[in-house]
Amino acid sequence: MATHTVGIVMNGVTGRMGTNQHLIRSILAIREQGGVLLPNEDVIMPEPILVGRNEKKLQALAEKHGLSRWSTDLDQCLKDPANTIYFDSQTTRLRADSIKKAIKYGKHIYCEKPTATDLHSALELAQLAREAGVKNGVVQDKLFLPGLIKLKRLIDSGFFGHILSVRMEFGYWVFEGDWQPSQRPSWNYRKEDGGGMIVDMFAHWRYILDNLFGNVRAVSSLGATHIPKRVDEQGQSYTCTADDAAYATFELDGGIIVQCNSSWAVRVNREDLLTIQVDGTEGSAVAGLRDCKTQHRVNTPRPTWNPDIPNPFDFKEQWEYVPDNQVFDNAFKVQWEAFLKHVVNDDPFPWDLLEGAKGTQLSELALQSWHERRWVDVPELKI
The missing domain is CATH 3.30.360.10 (Dihydrodipicolinate Reductase; domain 2)
Known part of the structure; x- marks a missing residue:
């Protein structure tokens, strides 16, 4: 049995939805259960780093949940090869630019919806991810x-x-x-x-x-x-x-x-x-x-x-x-587990950025x- 540690840059998780559904009830819950078990008995273990603009909020959130990794420097987090997934739950108007940056760094993308404020930008994200060959998914909880x-x-x-x-x-x-x-x-x-x-x-x-x-x-x-x-x-x-x-x-x-x-x-x-x-x-x-x-x-x-x-x-x-x-497990957690399996084990994951663009x-x-x-x-x- 092997453990696949997956670094996740989590941007915007100081907000209500990001904190409760994505951090506490999904990523931390997955860590508490011992990771995501694969059919060959390997385990996927998510390793989050909290990113945002408010240093005090990030530090308080990390300390409350026993996390040591947090940062206000998104570029530095994306440069780190240990971080393979970029997750975005910022406000909609901030999302597209951050996702573009993460794609340039070769990160797999998982994000909240709407993926962008307009259809042109949403389709651009889907196209950029396809051209870069990065795996991508949109929350459809x-x-x-x-x-x-x-x-x-x-x-x-x-x-x-x-x-x-x-x-x-x-x-x-x-x-x-x-x-x-x-x-x-x-x-x-x-x-x-x-x-x-x-x-x-x-x-x-x-x-x-x-x-x-x-x-x-x-x-x-x-x-x-x-x-x-x-x-x-x-x-x-x-x-x-x-x-x-x-x-x-x-x-x-x-x-x-x-x-x-x-x-x-x-x-x-x-x-x-x-x-x-x-x-x-x-x-x-x-x-x-x-x-x-x-x-x-x-x-x-x-x-x-x-x-x-x-x-x-x-x-x-x-x-x-x-x-x-x-x-029935938490809906956000179930989809997070599916996306982690998609990244590590290449399991199917049909809810990609193009599907997200359909919502926009x-x-x-x-x-x-x-x-x-x-x-x-x-x-x-x-x-």
Whole structure:
């Protein structure tokens, strides 16, 4: 048995997502379990170095988790041959330039999405990585959530028959920051800083739809800035220049119609922060982040429209939950393990920078649809 130590330059992990999901629940969790086991019983052991612009935050984060390696000098970290992977979870507007630099140093690339603020830059990253021959991947974490894994299990089994439509509801109320602190950073609501619901979340919707139901072929979208002013981390009021909600319809391969509401200005009256209802000729399902429930054709009730009497049905009780049937690990950690296997053992990893660019493409076309108030076709993306 051999141990393959893999140095990882982790840039931008002092933020909420980078710290919690990528550092603590992924890389540190992998180290605590003894690494990633390969079929030949070799082990991959990640060795992170934390990189960022704030020296105090980096030092505090490293010391808290028993790490000795941290730096504010990205170039020096990339020059070190012991570091073979570059990971980026910075804000979107900073990501492309750092990835380009890492590619020049010959590092394998793994990053958050969106991979860039515009499609041209996202495609450029994919092309540069291909030309340099470096392996690359983009975080597409929701594919590894228990609820979506169960939903994929139903799709693969043919449970739905012919899928007709999908309805997605996402979001929650993000506090304005005046009387309660906001749950999201202020840059999310400034277009000039790379914020916006469409830019942020349509990258997720693209890979979910493409991987579960079929390629997105057209989009009709309407964005909105429902909350015009918010209060930032320093207690200063600012004008929101980015959309905080989006209402979209997608057309997929096979004529599947998707209705998708996304909002940071909605109070939740559903079973999860993201729910996906799939209706087919043979059955329906509703998936959340962890659970998934079904209603087959033979179990479908016959409700009668009669507003003159109280509703006699408890519709939610007429669904059956899909059992776990397996142990589900953290979604980010599962994909990290897959990427490490891709780098060390050449295991397949289809979620590359080109797949990431598809998310940016959909965001751009959705913004175009909103501004032009029309349907927009989604062409096949190639490099």
